[in-house]
Amino acid sequence: MKPVATTQPQSTVFVVDDDLSVRESLELLLRHEGFVVETFTSAEGFFARTSPRMASCVVLDISLPGLNGLDIQKRLAVERPDMPILFITGHGDIPTTVQAMKAGAVEFLTKPFSDSTLLSAIHAAVERSKKLLARETELNELRSRYADLTPREREVMALVACGFANKAVGSELGISEITVKAHRGSVMRKMKADSLAALIWMAGRLRLPRTINTGSFR
CATH class of the missing domain: 3.40.50.2300 (Response regulator)
Structure with missing residues (x-):
């Protein structure tokens, strides 16, 4: 057989x-x-x-x-x-x-x-x-994508994943809301996230902080 x-x-x-x-x-x-x-x-x-x-x-x-x-x-x-x-x-x-x-x-x-x-x-x-x-x-793929983000894009991703709106992100980073939108779009594209929920999930898999000490961005 x-x-x-x-x-x-x-x-x-x-x-x-x-x-x-x-x-x-x-x-x-x-x-x-x-x-x-x-x-x-x-x-x-x-x-x-x-x-x-x-x-x-x-x-x-x-x-x-x-x-x-x-x-x-x-x-x-x-x-x-x-x-x-x-x-x-x-x-x-x-x-x-x-x-x-x-x-x-x-x-x-x-x-x-x-x-x-x-x-x-x-x-x-x-x-x-x-x-x-x-x-x-x-996880290795996510780490590779995250490594391609600029320092500013990582800051935007961290704040967005913690629930900050674009205006609040701009206020914390000292940049305009339009600039935040541009960075956020770039983050979504580089991370291949098709939604905010997906980006938040990715941040969790990468173990990015779930809360942000906003003073650290100033």
């Missing part, structure tokens, strides 16, 4: 487990499901591999030589927050499970588990990764 690829080819599952039989069985299962699979015996091997930004997740044994699963989770939270984690273990305990889930693990499976349970969790993890990467790409 021909394998049915249910996931985009670029979606990768990293398997980190020191048990050869586990690595081999998971690799066979996941490749049949249409994933790209890379396996590692330790955290050191996994982190030595330079991973490009792509939809992915990690199937991670909680007990590993050297850095254990929870240690890896902490490091990934900083270095690759777009890479969700599924823990697998042969001897799980409640405190460890709670700790892993609170830290953001997608699933914590105790061996033996069914193929369908694992695959369902992996598909959910990959979808989460896609969404996180999309948000990161979107």
Whole structure:
């Protein structure tokens, strides 16, 4: 029977487990499901591999030589927050499970588990990764657009996003209302905002101040 690829080819599952039989069985299962699979015996091997930004997740044994699963989770939270984690273990305990889930693990499976349970969790993890990467790409694009604004346009954007009308913006910046309108139009065009609501949303994504110390513009 021909394998049915249910996931985009670029979606990768990293398997980190020191048990050869586990690595081999998971690799066979996941490749049949249409994933790209890379396996590692330790955290050191996994982190030595330079991973490009792509939809992915990690199937991670909680007990590993050297850095254990929870240690890896902490490091990934900083270095690759777009890479969700599924823990697998042969001897799980409640405190460890709670700790892993609170830290953001997608699933914590105790061996033996069914193929369908694992695959369902992996598909959910990959979808989460896609969404996180999309948000990161979107934010980087917004930052790039914002970087193209002049200092004056950034001032206008900050005040407009905080609810200041054109006249009030002009008063705060010491420029005419007509000039404010020109700057505001340029901001809308450069930021590709088709409405004031969109501009306010962009300001929120960029974490621009929601309140303005008006004296700072004088």
